[in-house]
Amino acid sequence: MVYWLFLAPLVAGLVAMLSPWRPAVAWLGATSALVVLVLGVGLAVRVEHSGPIGSGVLRVDALAAFLVIVIGAVSLLATVRSVSYLSNEVQAGHSTLRHAALYSTLVQGFIAAMVLAVVANNLGVLWVAIEATTVVTTFLVGHHRTPAALEASWKYIIICSVGIAVAFLGTTVLYLAGVHAHVANPLDFTSLAAHAALLNAPVVRLAFTLIVFGYGTKAGLVPLFSWLPDAHGQAPAPVSALMSGVLLSVALSAILRLRVIAVSTLGPTFPRVLLLAIGIATLVVAAVMLLAQRDLKRLLAYSSMEHMGIMTVAAGVGGPLALSGVLLHILGHGLVKGVLFLDAGEVLRLEGTTRIARLGGLLARRPALGAILAIGLAGLLGLPPFSIFVSELTMLRAEAGAGLWWVAAVVLGVLAIILAAILAHGRTMLLGPSEQSTRSPVSLVAPLGVALGAAVWFGLVAWPLAHLLSLAAGIVA
Amino acid sequence: MNLASLLVGAVQLALVVLGGPLLLGLMRVVRSRLEGRVGPPVSQPWRDIAKLARKQRTRPSESSWIFAVAPLVLVATAATVAVLAPLVTLAPPLASSTDFIAVIFVLLVGSVALALAALDTATAFGGMGASRALTIGALVEPALLVAVLALSMPLHSTNLIAIVANGSRHASTLLGPSHLLALCSFIVVILAESGRLPVDNPSTHLELTMIYEALILEYSGPDLAAVTLGESMRLAIWLGLFVNLVAPVGIAATAHPLALVVGLVALTLKVVVVGIVVAIFEVTTAKLRLFRLPELLAGGFILAVLGVVTGAVMR
Amino acid sequence: MNLRHSLQLRHVDAGSCNGCEIEIGSVFGPVYDAERIGARLVASPRHADALLVTGPVTHNMASPLERTYLAMPEPRLVIALGDCARDCGVFSGGYAVAGAVADVVPVDLEIPGCPPHPDEIVSALRRFTNR
C-alpha cells in the first residue's frame, strides 16, 4: 500500500510529460492528488487500527499517514485550481502548451517527492527526497520565465541547496554517531531512535545543529529564510500554495523526527534551547518584515515563516500536547495558506498586481475574492473557528504547562504585533469604496470555500482526526 | 410612615414653602440696608410670586415638553426633600430612608431639569446658563460627596437623620476637626449650588455675567413663579440642612406638637441668622471670574478630603 | 391692573441720549430706592410687567422695541419715560427717528421731563405698585 502512494503521481506525471497538454491532463493531476489523499486516509485508518505499516526504507506510522493526508488535501486543492490556472495562462498566451505540460509533470514530481519525504524511514532517503523537492520546484518557481521569476528561482535553488547540503553533512555526522554506537542500521529512524541513548552526545549535538540548520532552510526558518518570500511571490499560485502549505511543513516534520533522537541522546535542554532560539528568531524576523510589507504574496510568505516559527517554538518545548498542537497546526496552516495563495493568485490575474496599496476596496470590487481573503487572513491570524486558533492555543498551553511562561508571553506578544500589522494591511487591501462590483465564478469559490470549511471543521470538531493526532504526536513528543 | 410623621412632613413642607421666599426677601433686605437703602419688604418675593401666578405663560416657539415640565420638577423635587429632610424634626416620614445622597440627587434632578429647559429655549443665553451652571455643578459634586463621606464617618451611614441625630446626641462630634472641615466644604457647596456670591450674582442684569439667572430668562407668569419658589425653597433647604449639621439645637426628636413648635422656632432662628450672615458676606465680596471658580471649589474639595483623612486618623 | 406691590420693569433704550438712563439709575439708587416700593429692573421681557422705554424710537430700534413688547407676558404695560419717548423731543424730525414710542407700541403711561426727575419717576411707578 505504501508504494501505491507513488503510483498515481507517477502515472499522472508521465501522462503529462508525454501527451500534449489539455485540461483533462490537469484533471488527471487533480485525480492523482485525490488518490494520494484517499490512500492517506486509508493508511491512517490502518495505522490507527494495527500500528505502523512497512519497515526498512519506507514506513508509514501515524505521523506519516497524517502528513500524507495533509499533502493530499493541499495538493488536491492546488491541482484543482491548477486546471483553471493553466487554462487561463494558455488562453492568455502567458504560457505555451509545453510549459503547461512541464508544469503538470513537475507538480506531480513535487507531490511524489514530498510523499517520499514523509514516508521515508531512512535519513538518506529523507534527504534525497527533500533535495528532490528543491530541484523539482526550481522550475516551477521559474514557470513564468520572467526575469523576476528567474531571479527567484536562482535564489531559491542556491540558498536551499546550501541548506540541504548542510543537512546532509548533519545526516552524515549522525550516521557516524550511529555507526560508532554499533546501531544495526544507522540511517534508520526507528533503529536510531531505539538506540539513541547510546549515541555519542557531542557528535549528536553537532549533527542536530547542522540538521536543524539545513532542514530549517527548507522550512523557512532563520537564518536562511530569504528565498521564501521571493519564491512564493514569483511561483504560480498553486505552486506557492503547495510550497507554503506543505513543503515547509514536510521539512519541519523532518526536524520533528530528528528532535526525538536528539532529546533521547542529549536530554531535553539542548534541543529546546536551539529550537526556541531559532523559532523565536524566525517569529521576530517575520514580525518586523510584516510591519511595513507592501506585497500581498510576500506578506503571505512571511506569515508562513511566522507559523513555522510558532511550530518550531512549540516543538522546542516538546511534549504530547505541544506536538499535537504542532501537527494540527500543520494541517490548518496548510489549508488556509493554500487557500490564501490561490486567492492571491486570482487577485494577481484579475487586478494585475499584488501590491497592497493598489488593491484598496477589494471587498467591494470583488466580493468573493475579498471575502475569501478576509476570512483566510482571519484564519491565518489564529482566530476561531479556524483550527489554527485551537492549535496555537494548544501550543501556548503546552508552553505554559512546561513552565516556560515567558515563551508563551513572547510568542503571544509577537503574534499580537503581527496581527496588528496584517490587520492594517488587510484594511488597506480589503476595505474602502469601489465603483463596480464583479462576481467570481463558482469554480473558484467552491474549492477554496470547501478548504476553509475543512479548516473550520478541524478547529471545532474532534472527529475524525483527534485520535490520529494523538498517536502521531506520541511519535515525536 | 404614620399619620404623625405625615403631619410632621406637612409642617416642614409648609415651613419651607412659606419660609423660602421670605428667606430670600430677608437676605435682600439685609443687602439693601448694608448698601444704604431701605430695600423691599421681606415679603417682596411672595408679592412677586403672587403677581406672577396671575400673569400669562409664554413659551418660545422652539421649545418642547421639557420646557413646560422643568418648573414643576424643580418645585416638586424641592418639596419632596422638604418633606423628608430633618429640618424641624428627626422624625419626618420615611425617616429610615432619608439618605443624604438621595437628598442631594433629588435636588440635582431639579437642576438638571432647569438646565435642559434652558437649552430647550433655543436661545444663546439659555445654553450659556446651562453650560456654566452644570460646569460649576460638576466641580461642586466631588466636594459635596466627600464632605458627605466625612460627615458619615462616625456612623458609617449616610442616613441624614442618623447623622443629625448623632450630632444632637453627642455634641462633641460637632467639634471634631473632621466634622468642621466637612462643614467648611459644605459652605462652599451651598454658595455654589444656590448661586450666591462670590459664585454668581443673583441680581445681575447683564446676561453675559449670568449663571443661574440665564437659565430662566424665558420663563414668565406662573412658570416663573414656580421657578422662583423652587429656588428659594432649595436655598432654604440647603441652609436648613447646614444649620442642623452645624448645631442641631432644638430639633424635635419626636413628632410631639410642643417639640415641633420648639423645632420650628429653633430652625427659623438658626436659618435667619445664617441667612443674614450669608447676605453680609455677599455684600462684602466681589464676584469671582468664572474661570477662577475652580480654585474656590477645589479648595472646598480639599477641605472635605482633609476631613475624611483626619476622621480616619482620629479614630 | 393690580400689581400688588410688585412691578418688574424691562428697560429699553430706543434711542435715548442717556439722560433718562442716569435718572433711572438714581431711581434705583440709595436715595430714591424704588425697590422699596416693589419695583425692580429685570433682565428679560418675559419677567417684566412693564416696558420702560426711553428716547425717541430710532429706525433701528423700532423693531426690537416691538419685539420686546410682544415677548412680554400679558397683562403688560408700557411706560414712555421722558419727553423724547413721548414726542421725540428735540430729535423730532431727525433722519434716524422713526417716531415716538406710542407710534410703535401702545403706551399706558407717559412720564414727561427732559429728563424726568427721579421723584417723578418713582411717583409714576407708585401708581402701578399701589404703594
Place this chain on the structure above:
Amino acid sequence: MIVLALVAGLGVLATLTALVPRAVRVKLVAGLLGLVEIVGGATAIRVLATNHAIVGHTSSLVPFTGVRIDLTPLGALFTLTTAVVAIAATIHWVGYRRHAMSSVSLSSAFALFVTSLLLVPAAGDIVTFLVLWEVMALSSLVLVAHDHAKRDETRQAAWWYGAMTQGGAALITLGLVVLGGHAANPSFSAIAASASHLPAATRGAVFLVLLVGFGSKAGLVPAHVWLPRAHAEAPAPASALLSGAMVNLGIYGIVLARTLLGVGATWWWLVAGFFGVISALYGSLYAATSTDLKRLLAYSTSDNMGLVVIGLSASGLFAAHNAAASSLALIATLVLVTAHALYKSTLFLGAGSVQYATDERDLDRLGGLARTMPVTTAVIVVGALAVAALPPLNGFGAEWLVVQSLVHGLSGADPVTTVATAVFVAALALTGGLTIVAFVKAVGVGFLGRARSESAEHAREVPVSMRIAPAITAAACVALGVAPGLAITAISRASDAVAPNRSGLTATLSGFHLQALRSAVDPLALALGAVAAALVVAGLRRAGGPRTGAKLRVFEPWGSGRAVTSARMQYTATSFAEPLQRVFDDVLAPQHDLDVSHVLESRYYVERVAYASANDDIVERRLYRPVLALAAVLGVRARGLANGSVHRYLAYGFVVLVIALVVVS
C-alpha cells in the same frame, strides 16, 4: 447543557440562515435570534432561580480539550443582561432597513455576535472561553467594519478595534494559559482549586495581565482607544451590543480572575482601582467635551466601566477587613453593570434611530428632535437621566450602593485603604458631575431647541420596531429604578458565586435597605412624592394665569429683540463644553488652530479668520501614535533585511552557521 447546546445550535443556524435571499433574510435571522435570546435568557433565569450551575463537558467538539460548560449564577447574570439587551438590539435591527443592514456579512456576524455574547459566560474552561471570546471579537469586528466603503473613519475604527481587542485577547490568553498550565486540567474549577498553590508573585503577575487584558475589553483607560471609534462607527444595534453587552464581559473577566485567583493582595486592587479612577475621570471628561453623539456615549461607557472597576477594587480592598462592605461593593458593582447595560443600550439604540432619521451624529447638526421624534427623544431622556444616576432611575440605585459600600468600607480600614476610598468617592462624584454635563449637553443640544441642520429639521420618527426596541430597555431602566427589588435576588446570587454575601443588603420591591448601616433608599417613594408634588404644582399653574386672554402664548425665543433668530444663535455642543474644557485644559490639551488672513492692502483689516479646535484623544495622541510611528519606522528599516542581495541572504546563514558550529562544539 442541552439548552446551551440549543442556544449554540440555533445561533449557528441563524448565522448560516444569513445565506437565504435578501427578501426574507433579516426577518428569518432575527426570528431565530429572538429564539436564541429567549432560550438563553430563560436558561440564565433558571440558573439564577435555582441557584444551581449548569455544568457539562463534551470531548467531541474542539480537539484535545473538548468543550466544557459551567454556567454559574455569576455567568447567568451576565447572560441574562445580554439577552435583554440583545432582544432590544434585534428588534431595532429589524426596523433598520437602510444602509445595507441586511447584507449577508452583517446578518451572519450579528447572529454570531449575539450567540457568542450569550455563551461566553457559560464557558467552563480556558479553551472554550477563549474560543467563544474570539468568536465574539471577530464577529463584532465585522460589524464595526460594516460601513467601510463609505467612511475612512470606519476603516480606521476597524483596525483600532481589531488590533486592540486582539492585543487584549493575547494578554487574556497568556494569563489563562499560565494558570491552566499549573492546573490538572484547563477547567476553571480546577484552576481555582490549584491557583492558591502558585507563588504570590505569579498570581500577582497573572492578575495584572488579566486585568489589563479584560480591562481593554471593558474600555479602561489607557486601553480604551478602540472604544470611541468602534462604538461610534458600528451600526446602532451593534453599538448597543458592544456597549451594553460586550464591555460587560470585560468586567465578567475581571470578576472571573478574582474567582480564579482569590482576592489576593492589596496592591492588586489598588492598581485596579487606579485604572478605574483614571477611566472614570477620563471617560467622563471626554464625554463631557465631545460633540459626536455616539463618541460621547462611548466615552461614557469607559467612564461607567471605570466606576464598575472602582467598585470591584473596593470589594477587593475591603475583603480583608470588612467582609460586609466587600460583598456590598461586589453587589453594587453588579447592579451597576446591569444598569449600565440597560441604559447604555437604550441610548445607543436611540442614537441609532437618530442617525437613521437624520444621517447625523454630530450634536451640532442635530437639535429640535423633541418635537419631530418624540418617542426617540423620550427614551433618550430616560437613558440620559439614568446614566446621570438621577433618581428614580436604575443608575441612581447602583451609584447609591457603590457609595454605601465605600462609606461602609471605611470602618476598620487601614490608612492606605482610607485614602483610596476617599479618592474613589471623589472620582465617583466628579465623574457624576461630568456625566451630567455630558448628557444634559447630549439631550439639550441634540434633541431640544431648534434644529441645527436641514436633515435634523426634516427628521421623521423612525419605524415602529426602532421605537419599540429602546423603549423596552428604557422601561427596564425605569422599572429597575423604582423597584430595585426586582433584580436584587438574582444579583446577590451572582455575587454569592464569587464570595459569600455578607452585606446584609435587603431589597423590598421599592428600595434598598442596609440594616447594619441604618441606610436605606426608597426610589419609588421619592418618585411618587415628587410626582404628587409636581401634579399639585401643575394644578396650581393651571389655576393661575390672567383672568382674561390666553393663558399660554407662544412667541419666538428672546434674542434681545433681534429680528432674525436662527439656529446658529444657540449654544453648540462645543460652546457648551467650553468652560469645562478650559478648566481641564492641562489634561485635555486641545489643539487650537487660529488662522487670520489679512486683506492685501493693509494688515489692519482682516479678510478671513479660520479657527479650528480639535479635541482628539490625548492618550491616543501621546501614547499610541508614537508607538505606531516607531513601528512604522522599524518596519521600513527592516526592509533592509530583504534587500534583494543573495549574498546578504547567504551571509546570514554563513555567519550563523560558523558561530553555531563553534558554540556547539
Place this chain on the structure above:
Amino acid sequence: MSAFANSLASAAVVVTVGAVVVLWRHRLRSIVAALSVQGVALAATAALLGIHEHDRGLLAVAGLVLLVKAAVVPGLLARVVAANPGARESDPLVNVPASLVVAGLLTLGAFVAARPIVALVGGPTGRLVPLGLATVLIGFFAMVARRRAMSQVVGLLLVDNGIALVAFLVTSGVPVIVEFGSTLDVLFGVVVLRVLLARLSAAGFSDLDQLRSLHD
C-alpha cells in the same frame, strides 16, 4: 605514519586547497579547473579508503565521484564558461587577500568545530575531518563573497565536495545507495543550475548584484 595515512591526508589537503584556489583565482576558467582537480582528489580519497578497507562499494563510489565530480560537472560548467572565455570574478565582494585570511580563519574554526568528531573517530581518517569541514565553510564563504553566478555554483559544489570528504573520512561513506542518490541529486542540481545559468546569461545578467528586483 603510514603511506595510506599520508596519501589520504595529501588527497584531503588537495580538496581543501582546491577550495582555497577558488577564492584565490579571478578567472572563472581557473575556478572550474580547480573544481575538477578537487573532484579528482575526492575520488582519490574514496579510492584510497576503499582500498584500505577493502570495500568494493566504496571503490564504485570513487568511480562515480570521479565521473561526476571530476568530469561531468566541471564539464558542464566549463561549457557555460566557454561561451565567455574571458569571464572573470573581477570585483569580488570580499577582495582576495581578505578572502584568503577568512579562509584561514575558517579552517581554524573547522578544527574547533570538528572536535567532537575527531574525538569520536580518531585515527588517520578522523584527524582529517576538519579539512572537509573547512572545505564546506570555504565553499559557503565563496558563495557569500563572489559576485558571479558561476562562482556561486562552484561554491555550492565546494560545499558538496567538502561534505563528501567528511562522509568518506568518518564513515567510509554513507551506504552506497545513499551516496549514489546524493551524487545523482548533485548532478541533477547542477543540471538545473546550468539551465538557470544559461537563462541568466540569456537574460543579460552577468553579475548577481543585478538580481535585486525582488526585495521588500
